[in-house]
Amino acid sequence: MSIWIPIILAGLINYLTRLGSILIINPNKMNATTKQILNYVPSAVFPAIIFPSVFLDQDSNIIHFTDPKIIAFSVAFLVGIFTKNLIVTIFSGLLTFWFIIFFIT
Amino acid sequence: MYSKYNTFFKGVADVLPLMIPVVPFGIIFGAIGIELGFGPYVTFATSIIIFSGASQIVIIQLLSAGASSIVAITSSSVVSTRHLLYGAVLNQYLFHLSIYWKIGLSYLLTDQAFAVSNEYFIKNNDNNFKHYHLVGSGLTLWIIWQVTTILGIFLGSIVPEELGLTFTIPLTFLALLVNYLRKIDHLIVIILSGTSSILFFDIPFKAYIIIASMIALFGAAILIKFNKR
Numbered sequence A: 001m002s003i004w005i006p007i008i009l010a011g012l013i014n015y016l017t018r019l020g021s022i023l024i025i026n027p028n029k030m031n032a033t034t035k036q037i038l039n040y041v042p043s044a045v046f047p048a049i050i051f052p053s054v055f056l057d058q059d060s061n062i063i064h065f066t067d068p069k070i071i072a073f074s075v076a077f078l079v080g081i082f083t084k085n086l087i088v089t090i091f092s093g094l095l096t097f098w099f100i101i102f103f104i105t
Numbered sequence B: 001m002y003s004k005y006n007t008f009f010k011g012v013a014d015v016l017p018l019m020i021p022v023v024p025f026g027i028i029f030g031a032i033g034i035e036l037g038f039g040p041y042v043t044f045a046t047s048i049i050i051f052s053g054a055s056q057i058v059i060i061q062l063l064s065a066g067a068s069s070i071v072a073i074t075s076s077s078v079v080s081t082r083h084l085l086y087g088a089v090l091n092q093y094l095f096h097l098s099i100y101w102k103i104g105l106s107y108l109l110t111d112q113a114f115a116v117s118n119e120y121f122i123k124n125n126d127n128n129f130k131h132y133h134l135v136g137s138g139l140t141l142w143i144i145w146q147v148t149t150i151l152g153i154f155l156g157s158i159v160p161e162e163l164g165l166t167f168t169i170p171l172t173f174l175a176l177l178v179n180y181l182r183k184i185d186h187l188i189v190i191i192l193s194g195t196s197s198i199l200f201f202d203i204p205f206k207a208y209i210i211i212a213s214m215i216a217l218f219g220a221a222i223l224i225k226f227n228k229r
Helices: A004-024 A032-038 A041-055 A068-083 A086-104 B004-035 B039-049 B053-064 B069-080 B082-094 B099-107 B111-123 B131-155 B165-175 B184-199 B208-228
Strands: none
Touching: A004 B039, A004 B053, A004 B069, A004 B082, A004 B099, A032 B082, A032 B208, A041 A068, A041 B082, A041 B111, A041 B165, A041 B184, A041 B208, A068 A086, A068 B165, A086 B004, A086 B165, B004 B039, B004 B053, B004 B111, B004 B131, B004 B165, B039 B053, B039 B131, B053 B069, B069 B082, B069 B208, B082 B099, B082 B111, B082 B131, B082 B208, B099 B131, B111 B131, B184 B208
8 A cells, every 4th residue: 555545544634633623613502611621621631741751761661750851850840830931941951951961970 | 902913923933932842853753754764755745744743753653663554544643632622622712713714724733833822812812813823823833844854854863862852842841831830720630641641651542642631631620510619
């Protein structure tokens, strides 16, 4: 089978997941509780992307808590809480990570 | 006053910091595509046709590892099911638009564009041109993704692996949550989602993202019920 077919099909399905809710759901018919639940979508989806890439290694085992990724992530987490600043949060984590891997380990 | 022009550029400006991991990730994707033998055309077309980093990596890795097309398509699709949730949230602000707008905007709906434009929509619901914010954020990501894919195709992995730049992906998503970290209800949902994703990481088709999300939203529903009493 041509390599194009799975890629086009995956692209089509991917696009439909983006269009689906926008096309079908009528927000005027949504009840108040559903709208309230939707406020939590970022908090419900993003950690599922974050946690495995911080806390698991390549063989999907949980890494040790002294791993540079966990320390740097914890620093970024605390900086995020205190500053509420997106850019500062990203760079505090990245700089901590670089500091540990280049100068300490 | 709001205008199409300044709303568009607000979208561009808001999403720019989130491009820090997108640049190395795009280059890595382009380089992996070539490395796995997909050739420049298929690799580049994948970024145009699928336009979703995680889904793209999943499908080309599975196809090159000899998985059946069905398995590859299913995994890539399961990874993208989270967009259904994004669409449900954003449609509260996009519902009045014409079908053409919806068809176009949907193509630009990514994690990053969703995160920044959703926040803008909440704060600027009175802006009649608010959808231009999503055009700005979505198009910025689209252009950077395509350009970096091309860079990766022709220059290979020019990003030194030692820099560990893939670590900026979780950092960026953490940064997108900074406004929620002080709210105890959101913090509970965040921890619920994160621990579920670790717990269900090994289930087939990379379904852990959507499963953890649904568990966390279920937890959010319980919290809402609990708060009402």
